[in-house]
Amino acid sequence: MRPEEARPRLAALGFPPAEVETLAEHFLDAERRGQHGHGLSRIEWLESWEELPRDASPRRIVVEPGYERWDGDGTLGYLTLAAVVAAQLADPPAHARVVVCARTFPTGSLGYWVRKLADGGLVGVLTATSPRRLAPPAGGPPLAGTNPLAVAIPSSDGRPVVTDVSMGAVTYGAVLAGLARPEELVPFGGDQSHKAFALALGLHLLVDALVPAEGFGAVLLVARPEADPVPALRGLAAGVRLPGDGV
Numbered sequence: 466m467r468p469e470e471a472r473p474r475l476a477a478l479g480f481p482p483a484e485v486e487t488l489a490e491h492f493l494d495a496e497r498r499g500q501h502g503h504g505l506s507r508i509e510w511l512e513s514w515e516e517l518p519r520d521a522s523p524r525r526i527v528v529e530p531g532y533e534r535w536d537g538d539g540t541l542g543y544l545t546l547a548a549v550v551a552a553q554l555a556d557p558p559a560h561a562r563v564v565v566c567a568r569t570f571p572t573g574s575l576g577y578w579v580r581k582l583a584d585g586g587l588v589g590v591l592t593a594t595s596p597r598r599l600a601p602p603a604g605g606p607p608l609a610g611t612n613p614l615a616v617a618i619p620s621s622d623g624r625p626v627v628t629d630v631s632m633g634a635v636t637y638g639a640v641l642a643g644l645a646r647p648e649e650l651v652p653f654g655g656d657q658s659h660k661a662f663a664l665a666l667g668l669h670l671l672v673d674a675l676v677p678a679e680g681f682g683a684v685l686l687v688a689r690p691e692a693d694p695v696p697a698l699r700g701l702a703a704g705v706r707l708p709g710d711g712v
Contacts, residue, residue, distance in 0.1 A: 466505040468493055474508055479519045487547045495574050498711060502638025503574040510641050517541075523548045523569075531561065536678065537568035542593070545569045546578045546683065553687045554585040561688035567678035569593065576629030576709065578685075579617035583625035588690050589617045593683035594672045598650050599633060599665050602658045609665040610681075611636060611650070612672075617709070620695035627709025632665035634658075 466474070471492055475485045488508075496504035511517060521539035525548075533552075537545040549564055572578075572593040579589030595610035611633035618626045634653040635645035652661035676682030699707065 466508060468496065468505070471505060471508060474512070478511060478517055484544055488541075488543055491543055491547075491573050491577055494577055498574075500574055500638075502636045502640075502642045502644060503577075504642075506642035507571075507573070507638065523566075525552065531558065531563065533562060533564045534677075535564065535566045535569070537566065537570075539568065542566075542569040542572040542681070542683070546572055546591075549685065550578050550581050553582060553587065553685075557585075557587055557689060558687060559689075561686065563675075564685040564687065565675045565677075566593075566683040566685070567676045568680045569683045570595065570681035572683055574629060575613050575615035576617070576627050579615045579629075580625065580627045580709065582687055583617035583619040583627065586619050586690070588619065588686075588688045589615070590686040591615045591683060592668045592672060594669050594681045595637065596681075597669075598637060599652050599662060601662055602652060609662065609669045612665045612668040614664070614668060618695055619690060620699075621693045622696050622699070624695070624699070625709060626695050626698070626707050629708075632661045632668070 471489045472485050475488050492504050492507055518539045518541060523540055523545040524536050524538050525533060526536055527534035535545060535549055545566055549566060575591045575593060579591050582589035592612060592614045594612055597607040597610055599609045599611060600607045611631045613629060613631040615629040632652055634651050635649045637650060639645040640647055640650060652658040654661045672682050672684050675684055
């Protein structure tokens, strides 16, 4: 698929203009960053769904100091996270806030969402669950999703550090895009893959413990930074590329 096809094909699926723009921006950003498993191939994936949610909207159902709960309410997880991030930027926490998102799938490249927070001057830590595809390295049934973890730290120089790591040796998106084989979808780390599996399982249980609904969810920590560590780190790095640098 060519980049210029993204918006027309999303519109053909029945998404309204604002949602077309939200989805297209996400997929095209992934392509620019070389994350092809989260890019335009996902539009082809959406086209393969028998039913697509088009009339639902995410809802913020609990608002307390330091805590929010959202419900995707049947919409795509991309659109839920877009609404969540926009809400945090519009009304940042006094210090920190935990945001729990129920029925939020698929979520796409988590680094994309926390980068938006960092560009707005906020720290973001985000994880999300997905279908159980990772089995224990010693054998057994799949027990955890690839469950990525993304962290974004803003910087006074306008160049945040953004890390986004899936617990799989490859992502399911890479399998969908034909960039990897299904049998390669195992915990990363080779002889040390038990560490990635343990982290994937811990993140899965964290989300399941905090999300009071069936299905997949996401948990976001958003906070105001109390310091500005990134410029000093870049000085130490002496020009070495840091996570999130690039496009």
